[in-house]
Amino acid sequence: MRGLFITFEGGEGAGKSTQIRILADLLRASGHEVVVTREPGGSPGAEAIRHAVLSGAAEPFGAEMEAVLFAAARADHIDRTIRPALERGAVVLSDRFVDSSRVYQGVTGGLDRSFMETLERATVEDMMPDLTLILDIDPEEGMRRANVRRGALQADRFEKEGLSLHRRRRKAFLEIAKAEPKRCKVIDASRQAERIAAEIAGAVEAAIGRKNLRTGEKAG
Numbered sequence: 001m002r003g004l005f006i007t008f009e010g011g012e013g014a015g016k017s018t019q020i021r022i023l024a025d026l027l028r029a030s031g032h033e034v035v036v037t038r039e040p041g042g043s044p045g046a047e048a049i050r051h052a053v054l055s056g057a058a059e060p061f062g063a064e065m066e067a068v069l070f071a072a073a074r075a076d077h078i079d080r081t082i083r084p085a086l087e088r089g090a091v092v093l094s095d096r097f098v099d100s101s102r103v104y105q106g107v108t109g110g111l112d113r114s115f116m117e118t119l120e121r122a123t124v125e126d127m128m129p130d131l132t133l134i135l136d137i138d139p140e141e142g143m144r145r146a147n148v149r150r151g152a153l154q155a156d157r158f159e160k161e162g163l164s165l166h167r168r169r170r171k172a173f174l175e176i177a178k179a180e181p182k183r184c185k186v187i188d189a190s191r192q193a194e195r196i197a198a199e200i201a202g203a204v205e206a207a208i209g210r211k212n213l214r215t216g217e218k219a220g
């Protein structure tokens with residue numbers, strides 16, 4: 001693949017969308033084609049599944065079925081959006097990807113490890129990110145931020161869950177970072193957005209260098 005695949009992970013309200021917007025502007029200004037996408041979603045089929053999983057409509061069918069739906073959405077997202085963009089040489093910024101399944105369905109959903117690994121192999125194949133930025137924040141602060149942003153809108157299937165689950169997820173993301181230090185970088189997301197953005201820009205610049213991605217002109 002000629003492009004660069006970057007994923008943003010972490011708990012609710014960590015600031016992933018905010019940081020993706022800042023980074024996308026920076027990369028575009030230096031001439032890269034940037035594709036901003038998200039999970040669940042990022043392609044027409046996956047966006048349809050997003051509605052089913054986040055509304056809670058799939059919850060009665062159990063955690064395994066939810067995991068299968070997230071995986072099906074991911075397979076479509078990869079085929080329709082991520083792989084074509086990387087083949088063009090673009091930088092792909094995805095708000096969540098496979099680590100969210102590992103954490104939300106695997107760890108806090110209590111699903112069997114080998115079941116999750118089989119799903120992951122069947123969907124992700126060679127499409128692991130070049131860089132995963134894990135935005136780490138105290139879940140209390142993350143939920144406070146998410147509540148402010150949501151305003152009068154209803155909380156989704158996962159936002160409704162309690163603080164202890166959010167704490168377990170934070171720990172699980174940090175464990176992934178520890179197990180895969182080459183791919184993952186933990187970012188302290190409790191700071192001001194500008195300071196976080198500066199650290200992210202440094203990490204992305206290094207990844208661009210490692211991948212020898214062209215800058216200053218449109219990838220093509």
Ligand code: Z5A
Pocket residue numbers: 011012013014015016017018019038039040054070095096097098100101102104105145146148149156158159189190191192193196
């Ligand atoms: N899920 C899953 O279970 N399995 C899977 O495989 C996948 C996903 C892929 C998708 O939610 C849900 O699906 C997710 C996991 C599950 N669980 N939940 N909930 P989503 O896409 O609707 O939402 P999210 O991914 O959790 O993100 P978020 O809550 O929208 O937050 P965010 O993107 O990280 O933060 P933000 O929108 O950039 O910022 C939140 C607010 O804080 C906003 O008002 C900002 O202006 C403010 N903000 C941002 N940065 C700062 C700083 N630095 N200081 C102060 N305030 C800030």
